Amino acid sequence: MEMSLSKAQSYKNSVTIKEAMKDRHVSDDFYSTTNHQTFIFLNNKWIEVKNQRMDALIVITEFGAFCKKLRDIKKGDKIVCGYDGIRIITNKNNADNSGFGxxxxxxxxxxxxxxxxxxxxxxxxxxxxxxxxxxxxxxVHTGGDYYLSNLIRYNYIDSILSGNALAVHDIEKNLFGTSLGVCSRTGNVVENGYRNHMRAINQVNGYGSIKEIVEAGNLKSGIMYECIKNDVPFVLAGSLRDDGPLPDTITDMIEAQAAYSALLSDADIVLVLGTMLHGIATGNMLPEKVHMICVDINSAVVTKLSDRGSSQATGIVTDVGLFLNLLVNEINLLKAES
Incomplete structure (x- = not known):
């Protein structure tokens, strides 16, 4: 740890607290949180801040101190301001003396x-x-869906966070044998295959949801199929570029962020596979104690996650499908040895 609380017990300056002037608006000297474990000095004792995440405010209630997004601040909320009475606990390998950067x-x-x-x-x-x-x-495009489906089936996946595209292409592949119109067996472009992702969306719309198309027996394999069959929760967050989208896709940004955050609250390890934007968004919601692994064939994507403040992230520059293949093989070896 960078600093111990025992050494800070003699600290005398309590945090500065100011009330929010209106909903979503506070004094300009508010303290902006990092993803590191944080304590505040209040009423002559150190109190740990709960729901730790970066880019939030610290709000004091009768139940303690909590991280809260600016958009969720209500008039009269007691906000920690300035830097007095604040301690952060960081890993020793952080080079930045401030503990965050x-x-x-x-x-x-x-x-x-x-x-x-x-x-x-x-x-x-x-x-x-x-x-x-x-x-x-x-x-899906790299063939990693087969291995991810196995991980879900054998109970190694706690939740899946993604966008509309993963689900659409997964369903397209398992309904029509193509991924973005490319045959999953031969790698050749299928005539008129460009429309298959829209056909997949149309099929799901006809049933009402991914769960309903699975329960009807029309979708019989794939990542989304395994999620439904094995009660693995998932969130599909929409974006401006989405086709459709699927009825399960959350198109309200704030609602999607809240759904992501709810599932991440129980995560021990987060594995980011080939998605820069969803990976960075997820990193912003996590405390430092949750380890992240980012896998991408593009080194710039791998680097950017930790560049955005997720110092606990480890990057692997490799093919996502190959990584999942190796992970499943390693799991099978460990199970055989036990």
Missing amino acids: FMNNQVSSERRNDVLIHNLASQLVNNNKKLTIVAGPVV
């Missing part, structure tokens, strides 16, 4: 990938850690 990254080289995959598999098999997947549609 941007433009820092930890990207593993190829020779470390097997070690990291082994360690992740061990956490899942031997320690029963909860794994949340944050995935882009590249999981």
Whole structure:
């Protein structure tokens, strides 16, 4: 730890508290939180701030201190302002003396990938850690959907966070055998296959939801199928570019963020697969104690997650489908040894 609370017990300056002047508006000297464990000095004792995340405010209630987004602030809320009476606890490997910063990254080289995959598999098999997947549609395009489906089926996935595209292309592949119109077996473009993703959306719309098309027996495999069959919760967050979208996709940004945050509250490990925007959004919602692993073939994507403040993120530059293949193989080896 960067500093111990025992050394800070003699601290005398309590935090400065000001009431919010109106909904979503506070004094300009408000304290903006990091993702590191935070304590405030109030009533002659250190109090841990709950619901830790970056880019929030600290609100004092009768139940303690909590992180709260600016948009959720109500008139009269008691807001921590300034820097007095605030302690953050950070990992020693943070170079920034303030304990938080941007433009820092930890990207593993190829020779470390097997070690990291082994360690992740061990956490899942031997320690029963909860794994949340944050995935882009590249999981389907690279063939990683087969391995992700296996991980869901065998109870290694606690929740899935994604956008409309992952679900659409997964359903397209399992209904029509194509992914963005490309045959999943041969890799060749299928005549008129460009319309298959719209056909997939149309099929789901006809039943009303992903759950209903699965229960009707029309969708019989794939990532979304396994989520429904194994009661694995998922959130599909919409975007401006979405076709459709699917009826399950949440198109209200604030509602989608809240749904993401609710599932992330129980996460032990977050695995980001081929999605920069959803990965960064997820990192913004997490405390430092939740380890993140970002996998992408593009090193810039891997680096950018930790550049946005998620200092606990480890990056792997490799093919997402290959990574999932190796992870499933490593899990099977560990299970065979036990």
